Amino acid sequence: MDLTTGPAATPPGAAAPGAGPEAPPVPDDPAALRVVPARHYARWAAAAAVAVLVAQFAHGLATNPVWEWDVFRAYVLSETIVQAVWVTLQLTAYATVLGFLLGTVLAFMRLSRSPVLQTVAWTYVWVFRSIPMIVQLVFWFNLSALYEELGVGIPFGPVFWSVDSNSLIGTIGAAVIGLTLHQAAYAAEVVRGGVVAVDHGQLEAAAALGIPRLRQIRRIVLPQAMRAILPTAGNEIVGLLKGTSVVYVMSIGELFYQAQVIYGRNGRVIPLLLVATAWYVVLTSLLSVAQYYVERRFARGADRTPPPTPLRRARQFVRTLRGAAAQRDRSVVPLRFLGDSR
Amino acid sequence: MSEVMVDVHGVRKSFGPLEVLRGVDLRVRAGEVAVVLGPSGSGKSTLLRTVNHLEKVDGGWVSVDGELIGYRRAGDRLYELKEKEVLRQRTRIGFVFQDFNLFPHLTVVENLVEAPVSALRRPRAQAEETARRLLERVGLADKADAYPRQLSGGQQQRVAIARALALEPKVLLFDEPTSALDPELVGEVLDVIKDLARTGTTMIVVTHEIGFAREVADTVVFMDGGVVVEQGPPAAVLDAPRHERTRAFLSKVL
Numbered sequence: 372m373d374l375t376t377g378p379a380a381t382p383p384g385a386a387a388p389g390a391g392p393e394a395p396p397v398p399d400d401p402a403a404l405r406v407v408p409a410r411h412y413a414r415w416a417a418a419a420a421v422a423v424l425v426a427q428f429a430h431g432l433a434t435n436p437v438w439e440w441d442v443f444r445a446y447v448l449s450e451t452i453v454q455a456v457w458v459t460l461q462l463t464a465y466a467t468v469l470g471f472l473l474g475t476v477l478a479f480m481r482l483s484r485s486p487v488l489q490t491v492a493w494t495y496v497w498v499f500r501s502i503p504m505i506v507q508l509v510f511w512f513n514l515s516a517l518y519e520e521l522g523v524g525i526p527f528g529p530v531f532w533s534v535d536s537n538s539l540i541g542t543i544g545a546a547v548i549g550l551t552l553h554q555a556a557y558a559a560e561v562v563r564g565g566v567v568a569v570d571h572g573q574l575e576a577a578a579a580l581g582i583p584r585l586r587q588i589r590r591i592v593l594p595q596a597m598r599a600i601l602p603t604a605g606n607e608i609v610g611l612l613k614g615t616s617v618v619y620v621m622s623i624g625e626l627f628y629q630a631q632v633i634y635g636r637n638g639r640v641i642p643l644l645l646v647a648t649a650w651y652v653v654l655t656s657l658l659s660v661a662q663y664y665v666e667r668r669f670a671r672g673a674d675r676t677p678p679p680t681p682l683r684r685a686r687q688f689v690r691t692l693r694g695a696a697a698q699r700d701r702s703v704v705p706l707r708f709l710g711d712s713r
Numbered sequence: 714m715s716e717v718m719v720d721v722h723g724v725r726k727s728f729g730p731l732e733v734l735r736g737v738d739l740r741v742r743a744g745e746v747a748v749v750l751g752p753s754g755s756g757k758s759t760l761l762r763t764v765n766h767l768e769k770v771d772g773g774w775v776s777v778d779g780e781l782i783g784y785r786r787a788g789d790r791l792y793e794l795k796e797k798e799v800l801r802q803r804t805r806i807g808f809v810f811q812d813f814n815l816f817p818h819l820t821v822v823e824n825l826v827e828a829p830v831s832a833l834r835r836p837r838a839q840a841e842e843t844a845r846r847l848l849e850r851v852g853l854a855d856k857a858d859a860y861p862r863q864l865s866g867g868q869q870q871r872v873a874i875a876r877a878l879a880l881e882p883k884v885l886l887f888d889e890p891t892s893a894l895d896p897e898l899v900g901e902v903l904d905v906i907k908d909l910a911r912t913g914t915t916m917i918v919v920t921h922e923i924g925f926a927r928e929v930a931d932t933v934v935f936m937d938g939g940v941v942v943e944q945g946p947p948a949a950v951l952d953a954p955r956h957e958r959t960r961a962f963l964s965k966v967l
Contacts, residue, residue, distance in 0.1 A: 576814035579765055580828035580880065581804035584796060590827065594818045672818045672860035 442642035446633065447649060455629035456650050462543075462615040462625060466550035467608050473551065474558025479588065481563055492559065499556035505617050507553060511545040512621045546618045550611065557607055565600035566592055597669040605662040609655050616647075626650055716779075718743040718884055718915045723773035724763055726756075733759045735939040736773065741884070741932070744913040748926040748947075751936035752962055757919045758811075760936070761886050764917065765806040766799050777806055778883050804832050807877030807885040812893045813869045815861040821848065821872050822857040825879045833880065840879070847875040851905050867898030871905055878909075885909065887918040923966055927951055935959045 432438060446452055480492035499507070510517075515537040522533030540548060569592050577587040616627035624632075626647050634643040667680070679687065721739040725732070733756045741747045749757045762768040764775055766783040774791075775782045783799055784791040794802075816824050825844035829835040835843075848854050851871040853864075861869055870890055877885060887906065891899040903925050910916060910929045920926065926933050926947055933950040935943045935958075943956050954960045 570814075572810060572812060572814040573816065575767060576810060576816070578800070579767060579803055579806075579808040579810075580876070581800040581802075581832040582828050583800060583831055586831045590831070591816055595816075669818075672820075672862060 437641050438645065439639060439642040442639045443645050443649075446643060447646045451629055451633065452626070452646060452650070455624055455626045456654075458623065459612070459615050459625040459650075460654070462546060462550060462618065462623075463608070463612045465547045466554050466611055466615070469547070469551040470554025470611070471558045471562070471604070473555035474560075475562050475593075477555060477559035478562035478566060481559065482566060496556045496559050499552055502553075504549070504553045504614060505620060508546065508549040508618060508621060511540070511549045512542070514540065514545065542621055542623055546615075546621055546623055550615065550618070554607070554611055558604070561600055561603045561607060562596070564603065565596035565598070568599040569595045594669065598666075598673065601662065601666045601669060605658070609658055612654055612658065613651055715743045715745075717741070718745070718778055719747075719764060719917065720776045721760070721764065721773070722775070724760065724770050724775060725772035726759055726763060726768055726770055733939055734763070734770075737936075737939070737941055739917075739934060739941065739944075741915060741917055743915055745931045746910045746916045746918065746929050747932045747934055748930035749917065749919045749934045749936060750921070750923070750926060750962070751942075755936040756939040757936050758888050761808075761888050761917060761919050764884075764886055765803050765808050767808070777802070800832065804828070804880050805883045807880060807882035809870070809873050809877050809885065809887045809890050811889040813861070813866075813873045815869055815873055815876070817861050820858050820860055821853070821864070824861065824872060825876050828876070829879050844875070844879055847878050848872070850878075850908075851875045852901075865898060866894045867901045870894065870902045874902075874905055874909075884915040884917070887916065887920070889919050889921070891920065891922060921966065923951065923963070935962065937962070 477492045477495055480488040481496075483489060502510075515535070518536050520533045521536045521539060522530040524530035524532070573591055573595065574587065577591045582591065615625055618625060619628035619631060622628065630643045630647040634640045663681075667678075717740050719739070719741040721737055724734050724737045726734040735756075737756070737760055739747070739760070749760065751757050759768055763770050764777065764782065766775075769783060774784065780802065781791075782802055783794055785794055785798075786792075815821075816827070819827065822841060822844050825847060826837065826840045829840040829843065830837050845854065845857060848857055851874060853868060853871055853875070856864060856868060856872070861872065864872065870893075874885075874890075890906065891902050894902065899922070903922065906916070906918065906925075907929055918925075918930075930947045932944055933947045934941055935950055935954070935956075937958050943950055943954060943959050950959065951963065954963060
């Protein structure tokens with residue numbers, strides 16, 4: 372039997388496939404045989420069930436008067452809400468940057484050879500992972516009750532300079548400190564996980580080349596650790612973005628707090644919760660897109676050929692579909708997966 | 714006779730209860746190639762790693778070009794060096810790993826430029842020029858901007874050799890440089906090492922390639938059980954071994 376897979380080398384006597392009801396004799400060349408894709412009946416049934424549920428939900432969204440879409444529309448882009456979104460973004464940005472900076476320092480302290488640094492870092496993570504964020508925030512809010520003044524001087528001795536603790540940090544400051552310290556404890560473990568995942572041979576090679584220690588970390592270890600850090604870090608940042616809603620306990624005008632203030636005034640609870648939800652969804656979606664491209668950037672050199680972006684993949688999919696349609700006209704279904712990029 | 718470049722004196726090293734090196738002496742003169750042979754677990758690699766202080770010794774000492782490695786001597790005491798000073802010492806000792814350990818996120822030329830720029834503070838342009846010259850020397854001038862994973866194992870190891878050379882070390886250490894390679898790629902790496910031997914680079918090569926040892930070595934060192942059993946010119950050690958253990962090993966690998 373001829374097993375070449377070249378273009379239809381139909382042996383004499385074998386009719387072209389799909390030639391009609393007079394049951395053609397089976398061609399010898401497997402490449403000329405017609406391929407019938409597997410049918411997934413259960414998948415179709417599941418898709419139908421999901422479609423019905425989605426339709427029901429969408430119908431409810433559109434027709435149930437409780438959603439009050441006119442109220443939603445009135446508030447979603449209102450100045451108060453947009454400003455509140457800005458506060459939420461600021462809190463997230465500060466806490467992310469500061470939290471990951473502190474977390475990275477803590478991670479390398481934990482991984483250092485100094486037992487002092489190791490213990491300090493371990494204790495920090497233990498303490499700040501143990502206190503619920505909301506409790507910690509209220510503590511910072513009430514800092515002045517604990518320490519009325521903060522000063523610089525000799526420990527247990529005279530104080531040269533001091534300042535009222537409330538005026539030093541303020542409410543937003545207290546929130547940023549609280550979020551940062553909480554985030555740093557988690558970031559430390561995320562970064563440490565990534566660093567530990569880097570092949571030990573990389574550090575040995577860097578050490579054998581005499582590359583200075585800090586440079587080893589910055590240039591050799593961290594870029595490779597980023598591959599393992601980023602997915603979890605993405606989680607953390609999204610968690611933080613939504614976690615900023617907790618600072619409503621400190622009466623800071625972020626998104627959730629302002630939504631509450633408004634529905635406290637007008638009693639339109641559901642549409643205002645919807646406003647907050649919509650904004651949180653939009654912001655996290657943007658973060659997810661950013662995460663995808665950052666991850667891609669840090670994957671340099673990890674694959675022989677970098678995977679295509681979703682945009683390129685979509686274009687390729689369309690091209691494959693067209694190709695498939697063209698081929699089907701010739702009664703041959705292509706022997707590859709649709710959308711397979713390789 | 715030329716001066717001693719690498720001097721290993723009575724080196725001992727244990728990993729937990731396991732004594733891997735039990736008093737090893739080894740002298741390699743400038744321009745000489747020493748090939749270390751021995752069964753696995755004989756301590757060859759560990760010995761090599763003590764020379765650039767990737768392993769700290771438990772006893773004895775190592776010096777390279779007259780400089781004590783990892784310690785500073787003052788009177789009758791040895792002071793452990795700070796990491797920074799050890800790193801400086803390592804820039805004079807090139808090390809080539811069994812599994813290459815190229816930096817996968819950096820291009821080939823960036824791999825070569827990194828250490829000269831950050832450890833020796835060379836200007837980047839100059840380091841890049843040197844890097845490209847070295848790549849040409851190992852026959853990979855056209856791969857300068859590729860990432861390591863786009864290269865074959867043999868090519869990666871040649872890049873790793875060029876990376877070690879970029880620091881212009883006084884001595885090159887090879888830790889089984891061809892053991893991770895497919896058989897047909899071994900030759901290209903050995904050719905590069907032979908070429909270096911011809912140009913008078915001081916080298917210590919841990920390997921299983923007996924043919925290479927016969928062709929290139931000035932001294933063959935046979936290790937077993939954490940000690941040097943026998944050493945001498947290849948003709949003596951490989952063709953007329955005096956020790957039973959050397960004979961037994963050679964009869965198995967030849």
